Amino acid sequence: MPPCQCLGSGSDSGQAQAEQAEQAEQAEQAEQAEQAEQAEQAEVRLVEFWGSATKAVTLMASTSISGLPDDLIQEEFSYGDHDLQTLTVVQPREKGLWNDHGRWIVYIHGGAWRDPLVTDKSIYPTIQHLLEDSTKKELLLSHIAGIASISYRLSPHPDYPQDETTPPNELRDAKHPDHLEDVLTSIEFLQSKYEFGENYILMGHSCGATLALHTLMQQDILGEPESRLSNYPSIVVGVSGIYDMSLLCENHSEIPAYRDFTIGAFGDDPKTWDRLSPAKFADFTKYFPADGKLFLFHSIGDELIDVAQIDAMKDRFRRSCAEVPLEVSKEMLNDEHDEIWARGTGMAKVVVMVLESS
Known part of the structure; x- marks a missing residue:
């Protein structure tokens, strides 16, 4: 047993x-x-x-600003021969309706340097939201002389292929520094028409925030002794920006799209990514005027750009530019990445905070 x-x-x-x-x-x-x-x-x-940005485009106004008051005018301009070298301007029909001596807002859209469905028109929902709310509208009218939104040449997109029959003025084959050069040219175009000097807020979303900071880095990036801008902006605003390309690709290594769009815009050399990453730039101090300021915003609902990006930019800026005021917000916004601009409410909150704090 x-x-x-x-x-x-x-x-x-x-x-x-x-x-x-x-x-x-x-x-x-x-x-x-x-x-x-x-x-x-x-x-x-x-x-x-x-x-494809289909979700964002569904949310976004398409061709014009709905309900634009009669005392405001929306105009479109070309600053180059390419179809994407365009910009939209919204301003009063007559002097005195807004603050003629106020700042201009110059906006740079995102879209990973390549999305053809995200253009200068992506500012429309923000403007609509600002004008629909009486308090926000009054703040806008008392602080701002005009609003401009920039389109720029884009890199190739796998979902929107082109071939040899595509006319040169429609080709999306931009490589760095094409995007930056377009932004610089468009700002100087605006300066030639409106002469606002340094009295403007340069504001960008996602890769538009990268480009906004690239305008300050331009001489180092392009290897030129003189700036292509007659005046640097007094205020720079980055919203859900890409500030460290290598870090972004590392933190999302399981998703090929991050690496793909970075390579599409800048090539495949990580050393180039680091050289062009604002969070690794030596010193922005000399590019800000005496009353200059940097604002950085992150949304807690952002599912595409992680908080490590704003933290890297914040830490670098505070170490290298201690004398330039920096304001960081990581809790005010709760929109998803594209909803910040597509619904307009998130970006309108950003505009209000910047105007009230500057």
Whole structure:
């Protein structure tokens, strides 16, 4: 009897071990399936913005600002021969309706340097929201002389292929520094018409925030002894910006789109990414006027740009530009990445905070 009991005990033990191994394998498979699902969901979210931007475009006004008051005028200008070298301006029809001596807002859209559905028109929902609210409208009218939004040449996009039949003025084949050069040219175009000097707020979303800071870095980036801008902006605003390209790609290494759009715009050399990353730039101090200021915003609902980007930019700026005021907000916004501008409410909050704080 004892040997039988011993054999039975060993059999039970082996069965228990087998069950434990099976449970461990099932748990591992479940974890892998969950990770795969999360990666797939992340890729879907990226396609909505970095990809086709269909969600954002559905939210966004298409061709004009709805309900624009009769005392305001919306104008479109070309600053180059390419179809994307355009900008939109909103200002009063007559002097005195807004603050003629107020600042201009100059906005640079995002879209990963490549999305053809995100253009200068992406500012429309923000303007509409500011004008619909009487308090926000009064703040805008008392502080701002005009609003301009810039389009610029874009890099190729895999979802929107072009071929040899595409006219040169429609090609999306931009590579750095094409995007930056367009932004600089468009700002000087505005300066030639409106002569606002340094009295402007340069504001960008996502890669538009990168480009806004690139305007300050331009001489180092382009290797030129003189600035292409007659005046640097007095205020720079970055909203959900890309400030460290290598860090962004590392933190989202499981999603190829991040690396793809970075390579599409800047090439595949990480050393180039680092040289062009605002969070790794030596010193912005000399590019800000005496009353200059930098604002950085992150949304807690942003599913595409992680908080490490604003933290990297904040830390670098505070170390290298201690004398230039810096205001950082990581809790005021709760919109998803594209909703910040597509709904208009998030970007309008940014405008209000900047105007009230400057």
